[in-house]
Amino acid sequence: MRVRIAAAAIGLVFGITLCWSGMSSPDVIRGALLFEQSYLFLFFASAVGTAALGLALLRRRDRRALLIDTPLVWTRDSPARRHIIGSLLFGIGWGVAEACPGPIATQIGQGIGWAVFTLVGTVAGVYLFLRRSLPETEPALDVEPSANPAMSPAVG
Amino acid sequence: MLHHQLAWFVAGPVMGLCVVACRALFNGRLGVTGGFSELVSKLSRGSFSFDWRGWFAIGLFASGTVFLVLWGGPDFHGYGWMTRTFHGSAQIWIPVLLLASGGLIGFGAKLAGGCTSGNGLSGTAALSPASLAATATFFATAIVVSFLIKAVI
Numbered sequence: 001m002r003v004r005i006a007a008a009a010i011g012l013v014f015g016i017t018l019c020w021s022g023m024s025s026p027d028v029i030r031g032a033l034l035f036e037q038s039y040l041f042l043f044f045a046s047a048v049g050t051a052a053l054g055l056a057l058l059r060r061r062d063r064r065a066l067l068i069d070t071p072l073v074w075t076r077d078s079p080a081r082r083h084i085i086g087s088l089l090f091g092i093g094w095g096v097a098e099a100c101p102g103p104i105a106t107q108i109g110q111g112i113g114w115a116v117f118t119l120v121g122t123v124a125g126v127y128l129f130l131r132r133s134l135p136e137t138e139p140a141l142d143v144e145p146s147a148n149p150a151m152s153p154a155v156g
Numbered sequence: 157m158l159h160h161q162l163a164w165f166v167a168g169p170v171m172g173l174c175v176v177a178c179r180a181l182f183n184g185r186l187g188v189t190g191g192f193s194e195l196v197s198k199l200s201r202g203s204f205s206f207d208w209r210g211w212f213a214i215g216l217f218a219s220g221t222v223f224l225v226l227w228g229g230p231d232f233h234g235y236g237w238m239t240r241t242f243h244g245s246a247q248i249w250i251p252v253l254l255l256a257s258g259g260l261i262g263f264g265a266k267l268a269g270g271c272t273s274g275n276g277l278s279g280t281a282a283l284s285p286a287s288l289a290a291t292a293t294f295f296a297t298a299i300v301v302s303f304l305i306k307a308v309i
Binding site for chain 1: 169176181184191196200207213216219220222223226227231235236257271273280281284286288290293294305
């Protein structure tokens, strides 16, 4: 329960920051991808840098998660075909719609009507993937591993 | 209440701290596609007992509405290059393009094991070679696609 409340709160902070930085707007994404604005790259690099520093600090000692009794461990996967092919497909969609899953969700929250189409497409794409019962690729990690047998704790 | 785009050196680190918080609190890898996937998977079976990823996504949807209230309206109008390019009956292309893009985004992100957040942010910050390769690929692809669209319209 505490984990779910924490996750929803993190989603709220993550999403408000996403909106406040303008990332819900297709023109902000487009301006960055056409190298007309540097904001997205600075924003992204500082996000990755902060996260990398934080994760490195977490990894320094054998720490355990604060809300559940589990060690803080994660794996570093080697690149495989699916990472490249999946990201090619994803990149085409991102470049055309000028929105990735986070902004699609915040656009919906902001009541942007056009985003309903992007969301329906995304849900269909995810559903198609799940229906083909391809192996789970998004590691949910160790919270309730028994809840989804397909979600093996092998990852992390 | 909020009036200007938040400075990147504030916004970026806040996003980074969200990644660290997921790891430190419940050993999770923050990723929006994982959240979508959890919602789709559970809802398609008529279940509402989402794991943390589902609740993260619910928080994300809600954040747009919270922002709407604080900002006093959506922070943009129309839909980028699409509503500037397609007018009148040609606007039928917008839902077609958005549905197709969404399909590629959803399926592609699942296949790649993450989107801009899961691979781009959490994965690269964890120095995962797979995520670095995925991130380089989708950034390069999206940049090429944007320039192609600019050349065509």
